[in-house]
Amino acid sequence: MKYLSTFLLAIFLFGCKKVPETKKINTTSFYVGTYTQKDSKGIYKYSISSEGKLSKKGLVAETNNPSFLAKTKDNQTLLSVDETDKDRTGFVKSFKIEKDTLLFVSESKSGGAHPCFVTVNDKNQVLVANYTGGNVGYLKVDNQNGITNLLSLQQHTGKGTTERQKVPHAHSVWFHPTKNQIISLDLGTNQLWFSSIDEEKNELIYSENKTLKLVEGAGPRHLSFHPNNKWIYVLNELNNTVSLIKEKGGNYFVDFLISTLPKGFKDYSNAADIHISKDGKFLYASNRGHNSIVIYEVNSEDGTLKIIDHESVLGKSPRNFSFSKDQKFLLVANQDTDNIISFKRNTETGKLTFVDEIEAPMPVFILF
Numbered sequence: 001m002k003y004l005s006t007f008l009l010a011i012f013l014f015g016c017k018k019v020p021e022t023k024k025i026n027t028t029s030f031y032v033g034t035y036t037q038k039d040s041k042g043i044y045k046y047s048i049s050s051e052g053k054l055s056k057k058g059l060v061a062e063t064n065n066p067s068f069l070a071k072t073k074d075n076q077t078l079l080s081v082d083e084t085d086k087d088r089t090g091f092v093k094s095f096k097i098e099k100d101t102l103l104f105v106s107e108s109k110s111g112g113a114h115p116c117f118v119t120v121n122d123k124n125q126v127l128v129a130n131y132t133g134g135n136v137g138y139l140k141v142d143n144q145n146g147i148t149n150l151l152s153l154q155q156h157t158g159k160g161t162t163e164r165q166k167v168p169h170a171h172s173v174w175f176h177p178t179k180n181q182i183i184s185l186d187l188g189t190n191q192l193w194f195s196s197i198d199e200e201k202n203e204l205i206y207s208e209n210k211t212l213k214l215v216e217g218a219g220p221r222h223l224s225f226h227p228n229n230k231w232i233y234v235l236n237e238l239n240n241t242v243s244l245i246k247e248k249g250g251n252y253f254v255d256f257l258i259s260t261l262p263k264g265f266k267d268y269s270n271a272a273d274i275h276i277s278k279d280g281k282f283l284y285a286s287n288r289g290h291n292s293i294v295i296y297e298v299n300s301e302d303g304t305l306k307i308i309d310h311e312s313v314l315g316k317s318p319r320n321f322s323f324s325k326d327q328k329f330l331l332v333a334n335q336d337t338d339n340i341i342s343f344k345r346n347t348e349t350g351k352l353t354f355v356d357e358i359e360a361p362m363p364v365f366i367l368f
Contacts, residue, residue, distance in 0.1 A: 026050045028325055029057065032333065032340070033066040033080065033365030039338075040361035042066055043080060045100060052329045052342045052355035061095055061102035068320075069367040070120045071097075076143045078102055078367075081115040085132060090115040092128050092139060094146035106146030111137035111153040117172040125197060127173040129184060134168025136184045138197065138204050154204040160190035162217050162238060171221045171237075178229045181207070185220040187237060192220060192245070192252070212252045214243060222273055227280040231303040235260075235274035235285055242274065242285060242296070244303050256304045260285050260294045273320045278327055282350035286318040286332065293321065293332065293343075295350050311352040315339050322366040329355065333363035340366070 027047040034040035043066045045057040066080040075097060082091035090110040095102035112133015120126045126139040126147065138152040156168035169188035176183060182204070184193045191214065194207040214220055219238030223245075226233070232245040232252075244256035260271045269289025276283045276298070283296040283305060291313050296305040315334025322331050323345070330343045330352055340360045343352035 025053075027055070028368065030322070030331070031060070031069055031078065031367045032360055032363050033069045033320075033367070034360070035067060035083075035335070035362045035364055036063075036065050038362050043069070043078075043095075043102060044360065044363075046340070046358065046360070048324055048329060048331065048342060052344050054331075054340060054342050054356045054358040056358060056360075057100055060100065061104065063093060063104075066093075067364050068115075068117050069365055070118050070126075071367065072120055072124060072141065072143070073122050074143070077105070077141060077146070079118050079120060079126065079141065079147070081110065081118050081128065082107070083114050083116055083131075085113040088113050089133070090130060092118055092126065092137075092147055094141055096143070108139055108147045108149050111135055111150050112170075117170075119173065119175065121175045125175075127175070127182065127184075129170040129173045131169050131171060131187075134170055134186065134188060136170050136173045136182075136193075136195075136204065138202070151202040152204045154184075154193075154195060154206070156184075156186050156189055156191075156193060158189040158191070160188060160217065160219070162219070164188070164219065164238065165190055165217075172223070174223060174225075176229075177225055183223065183232075185223060185234065187219045187221055190214055190216070190218055190220070192234065194252070209251055212245070212254075214254065215239070215241075215257065218243065221271065224274045224276045224283065226276060226298070226303060227278060233274060233276065233283055233305075235271050237270050237272070240269055240271045240287065242283070242305060244305070246303070255302075258296070258305050258307070260287055261290055262307075262310055265290060272318060275321065275323060277323070277345075277347070277350070279347075284321070284330065286313070286321055288317045288319070288335075291316055291318060291334075293318065293330070293352065295352065297350060308349070309351050311343065314341050314354065314357065319364040320366055322368060325368050331366050333360070333366050335362055335364050338362060 112130025117129040218236035221237040315337035317336040
């Protein structure tokens, strides 16, 4: 009886003990664009936790070389390039976003070979940069019928001075955040091209001052607008620099130039992507070859830059990288080592700290 009483008392005490609740970890999903030259089948979906941990959800759309992605503002439609040279043209595809999958809706010709960049604005106007075609295409998209046929095509002309600048190579195209202006970056002609959309005629029209030439051999690739919308940071792939572009009296000019690489580094490297923090304090760019993210502090008075660190990407050929929605983390797609790296971002110093790594088949683009 004595032992039975002790046993019943133990059951009572331990049975009444409150079981600790499992902490719920919030996650945010993102899409990964890839090259389908090896194991990749198309567009994948991953997620990042509130602690920066990465997990894979799986393939969401089987498609060819979706190397650049974009979403409509209402998050109902995803756009993808098909970076190919089929009959001297590539394609832009539209997908309906449906929970954990993408439903193919339509595709249209991009207007040139190897489209490598696509963007969409609040009016659902779509721009695509065709690298080998050396031109920029204009289309539209709606959530019911998908992407329209090509509405207008703007061909670049001219050349630069290096081996990769013998013909035009449109590498990206951007809607100015506050103006009816389009800025396209051509690595081949070594210029920024300025135009606008004639909405009545559905045409791309060159601006009066239609080009800005950069320093010889620069090779403009991508850009980032400062939140004050007065300064533009252009990433130059070939000479591994960032150009600060300003405007005065309707004319753009280069105000400042800085390297993306450490002093003394002489090996091969090509810059790839560039993004600025939403507070405008820090600018980041990726280096393929040096395999790093360069971190700049932005001078709030004049927009000039100061290098504060180079962070190893723990892989090879970092292409696109992206901030998480809350900008607490920075994710890097390493093309040649098939991995994505998650870094925690110190919002006070701008510096990065490794958090997690996950396998991904030839990743080149990250879209939240």
